[in-house]
Amino acid sequence: MNTEGNGQSVLSTLPKELPLDFLRTITNQFSEDRVLGTGTFGTVYTGIMPDGQHIAVKRLAENAPLPRDKAITNEVQNIMALKHDNIVKLVGFCHEGQKRVVLNNGRYIVADVFESLLCYEYLPKGSLLKNLFDRSNSMAWDTRFKIIKGICNGLLFLHRIPIIHMDLKPENILLDDNMNPKIADFGLSRLFGQEQTRANTQNVVGSYGYIAPEYLYRGEISAQSDIYSLGLLIIETTTGEKNQPKQNEPSARDFIENVRQNWTDGRIASRYSTLKANDLQEIKVCIKIGLECVQIDRKKRPSIENIVQRLDGRCAN
Known part of the structure; x- marks a missing residue:
């Protein structure tokens, strides 16, 4: 036709x-x-x-x-x-x-x-998982930063509705021809009422290594559940290191602790010695935000509005 x-x-x-x-x-x-x-x-x-x-x-x-x-x-x-x-x-x-x-x-x-x-x-580039961890195609920092900002803008849009995605992970971020990220797979998503901030469930389903602890252990669902998963996405995209929970181990504590100990300002500066000062600052900000997002206490995690403002340089980090 x-x-x-x-x-x-x-x-x-x-x-x-x-x-x-x-x-x-x-x-x-x-x-x-x-x-x-x-x-x-x-x-x-x-x-x-x-x-x-x-x-x-x-x-x-x-x-x-x-x-x-x-x-x-x-x-x-x-x-x-x-x-x-x-x-x-x-x-x-x-x-x-x-x-x-x-x-x-x-x-x-x-x-x-x-x-x-x-x-x-149809998004021919496929998932962030496929693109991020393909060693033959090392992703430039400006592309990584663009992907992080795009994911956060998409989540800001969802949380304002409010829709809680409940399954943010690299497989569920698809990339278009210009490497713009698109949040996909809403099979577990929840639509909250405007005044609703939390829900509880007995049926905990999700992806090991990305499930917020309060949801995993107590069945508590909130916007902060997504923020936890987002933190892991930000850390993986920034470092290029894969969050690989051990078999039958639903948490990402080992991965998070490894990043907290190893991705210091000094290591970032030596590892990316060819990057400009502005790029290095962006990497530091992303690691900092990512680690804040994966705090055990959900009330200590930043809001998506705060994250977007910080990535845009509109408020202090």
Whole structure:
């Protein structure tokens, strides 16, 4: 289909709810060679539209940490209307049942089997995880700083709604062609009421090494839960060192302590001797902010407003 004449692409005219057969067709029946990545909530495929444009199609897994209908409701309701340069754009979704013959208690029956899918703008650079820790492609400091500021601007936008993301980590930050970061994967996100600042849950789900301690051990959810995860993201992006919790160890204490002890002003100056004084100051500020964000006492962590102001140089560090 040629849409150049009217200046519109197929993508811009897509309905929000898409038929399952259409998504099967554009992903070549969810073929292996279209897989972009696999995560906690499912597998992401490249979908090629009739006009040649690409979209990312996430097929939610049956064994995801949240029921598929809950995860899709979270994503659709919480990010469908969001428009911000640092938030990934959701372009469509599908929650459709098809009749299939399935085995149930030793008998074959005909049942409605539901598929849940989410469609996003396609970001060919992939995740921050892939780009940050690829040794063959060392990321310049100005790019790292731009990514940190972009993530913080996106989180500021979310927290003002207020939406708590609940799963900030390098895999869930996607990069566009200009290395602008976009916060993605809202499967665990929570929409708070305007007067609400905290919530509690018995069902703690998230990514080991990035979960705030008050959520991990007491089920407490607040904006400061995101700030803890953000601190780890800032530290990883600044240092280029990966937060790798030990198996079955949900906290990041060893990683944080290592950074606190080793990333002193003297080490930063010697390690980055070719950088200008202004760049070195930015690195020091980012390490300082990151370590403040991961304090055990959530009340001592800075607000996202304070972090953005400091990164912009609008208040003292």
